[in-house]
Amino acid sequence: xxxxxxxxxxxxRRQPDTSATTEPTWVRTLLIVVSLIFLAIFLLLPxxxxxxxxxxxxxxxxxxxxxxxxxxxxxxxxxxxxxxxVPINTVFGVIAAWAIAKFxxxxxxxxxxxxxxxxxxxxxxxxxxxxxxxxxxxxxxxxLESHDIRIIFAIPxxxxxxxxxxxxxxxxxxxxxxxxxxxxxxxxxxxxxxSGLQTFWRVTLPNIKWGLLYGVILCNARTMGEFGAVSVVxxxxxxxxxxxxxxxxxxxxxxxxxxxxxxxxxxxxxxLVTLVFKSFLQWKTSQQLSAxxxxxxxx
Amino acid sequence: xQLTLKERSVxxxxxxxxxxxxxxxxxxxxxxxxxLFLKSATINWSQFWAATTDPRVVASYKLTFGASxxxxxxxxxxxxIVAWVLVRYSFPGKNLVDAMVDLPFAMPTxxxxxxxxxxxxxxxxxxxxxxxxxxxxxxxGPNGIKIAYTPLGIIVALTFIGLPFxxxxxxxAMEDMDSEIEEAAASLGATRRQTxxxxxxxxxxxxxxxxxxxxxxxxxxxxxxxxFIAGNMPMKTEITPLLIVxxxxxxxxxxxxxxxxxxxMASFAVLLFINLLQWWSRRYAS
Numbered sequence: 348x349x350x351x352x353x354x355x356x357x358x359x360r361r362q363p364d365t366s367a368t369t370e371p372t373w374v375r376t377l378l379i380v381v382s383l384i385f386l387a388i389f390l391l392l393p394x395x396x397x398x399x400x401x402x403x404x405x406x407x408x409x410x411x412x413x414x415x416x417x418x419x420x421x422x423x424x425x426x427x428x429x430x431x432x433v434p435i436n437t438v439f440g441v442i443a444a445w446a447i448a449k450f451x452x453x454x455x456x457x458x459x460x461x462x463x464x465x466x467x468x469x470x471x472x473x474x475x476x477x478x479x480x481x482x483x484x485x486x487x488x489x490x491l492e493s494h495d496i497r498i499i500f501a502i503p504x505x506x507x508x509x510x511x512x513x514x515x516x517x518x519x520x521x522x523x524x525x526x527x528x529x530x531x532x533x534x535x536x537x538x539x540x541x542s543g544l545q546t547f548w549r550v551t552l553p554n555i556k557w558g559l560l561y562g563v564i565l566c567n568a569r570t571m572g573e574f575g576a577v578s579v580v581x582x583x584x585x586x587x588x589x590x591x592x593x594x595x596x597x598x599x600x601x602x603x604x605x606x607x608x609x610x611x612x613x614x615x616x617x618x619l620v621t622l623v624f625k626s627f628l629q630w631k632t633s634q635q636l637s638a639x640x641x642x643x644x645x646x
Numbered sequence: 647x648q649l650t651l652k653e654r655s656v657x658x659x660x661x662x663x664x665x666x667x668x669x670x671x672x673x674x675x676x677x678x679x680x681x682l683f684l685k686s687a688t689i690n691w692s693q694f695w696a697a698t699t700d701p702r703v704v705a706s707y708k709l710t711f712g713a714s715x716x717x718x719x720x721x722x723x724x725x726x727i728v729a730w731v732l733v734r735y736s737f738p739g740k741n742l743v744d745a746m747v748d749l750p751f752a753m754p755t756x757x758x759x760x761x762x763x764x765x766x767x768x769x770x771x772x773x774x775x776x777x778x779x780x781x782x783x784x785x786x787g788p789n790g791i792k793i794a795y796t797p798l799g800i801i802v803a804l805t806f807i808g809l810p811f812x813x814x815x816x817x818x819a820m821e822d823m824d825s826e827i828e829e830a831a832a833s834l835g836a837t838r839r840q841t842x843x844x845x846x847x848x849x850x851x852x853x854x855x856x857x858x859x860x861x862x863x864x865x866x867x868x869x870x871x872x873x874f875i876a877g878n879m880p881m882k883t884e885i886t887p888l889l890i891v892x893x894x895x896x897x898x899x900x901x902x903x904x905x906x907x908x909x910x911m912a913s914f915a916v917l918l919f920i921n922l923l924q925w926w927s928r929r930y931a932s
Binding site: 370371386393443465468469471 | 651652653655656657658659660663664666667670671674675676677678679681682684685724727728730731732734735737741743744745746747748749750751752753754755756757758760761762764765770771772805806809825828829832838863866867868869870874887888890891894897899902903906909910913914916917921
């Protein structure tokens, strides 16, 4: 998903547009208006719909819907998922990016393709593969049952499915960034006697921190919002294995529309916060990269 | 001479980090995916064929494929315009609009699903325009046009979900374009239209196709934003991912796996197409 969309670099400054390289004013205005209408219908309207439906019956009903025991349990579970999944995939992302970006080896592009695989697997299939492994009739089902271990329709299954879905996020942000930064600074640190970890903490990490944070933010948004994969493995047990998106679905199917949108409004807020962070971090990384480019030309 | 799989480097930690990466990748991604293929192989070929070509399943392929194709095409057209406007023109609030483009990535699919359903249901903000007494719907017979709970609703959801892909792949390609080639075209007597069609469009075509393919691939597997608005009627508005869930709920694991394998193969084919495109555009560039 986001990883396939390349990190935006600061492009070479364009020449000021002249009449030869731009369109007449009426064409420009028309295109801007068409874009804004299209985006308003497809982006702004759904966002407004969430909040207007959530508050349709007033603030009191809104607050009650959120102060419900099942809703609170769903919020807790979603936060727990973020606390488990995001750190694991962040550590993996950093380690994988170090191996891939800082060394030259055979089969590198194949490895990147494999890391990208979860992007092209339908969320439903991401859930399915873990049901096939750990479900009752799955490969390991009988063994798990005889040892009284529950994975599917329990929290470990939700963790696994979410880990799978968000697997590439951090790695995919870091690999192009670390490749662009090269290895000279790290080599200098190592030659001067720094250990591997010292080099990472003092040289690499300060260089990649904004990109890393960017990946973490995206990973977090997907972790908390994942629906398809989680819905297959969770079993929809209220108060136990319902994450926020699943709680939204349950409420919606019970025609408790206002409550469904109340929980949805929290998730929409999360999406908005994510977008704000994302824009800020994009600006930071592009600034850092262009500062480095300037540094090189200044030598 | 020794065959080197890895170039020498003074940096430490290759063995450890590569080992960990491969281990985690295998445990979390490769082995579970292999399990899917093995499961679909536990039934024989004629059962596999029957499971994946059942009329209800075929109807779901047609719907998923068709709606994804239309959604990706809408995105290719409007995404091109939006990316162009965001890269080339300036207007108040441009940065905000640019940031908003990522909303479908950031918004949980279930939230998008219920929001779109609320908008396009017959009594929704847009749905009512198309109802039998709406200002658009009244021209389309006694029932108007239903959007939610029909294939039209599925197209709307898939358009929403694929929107950022085209814009975000086109933007860097447009930013990297040299204005000199446009000036050259203009000074050689090309009209702006000719310059766009013969100079600009061919340059950004690989990016446009890549964005289209990414949006299409995402739409093929999309579940959360579609199931609420689709209505989920077998043979009519049932998408393939939903059918997989249905089979799973009926404990027909092997059938679910078989349909999943077909879906995965389709996604991988699109992925291969994208990689070929990128290889082609890189060769074209150098």
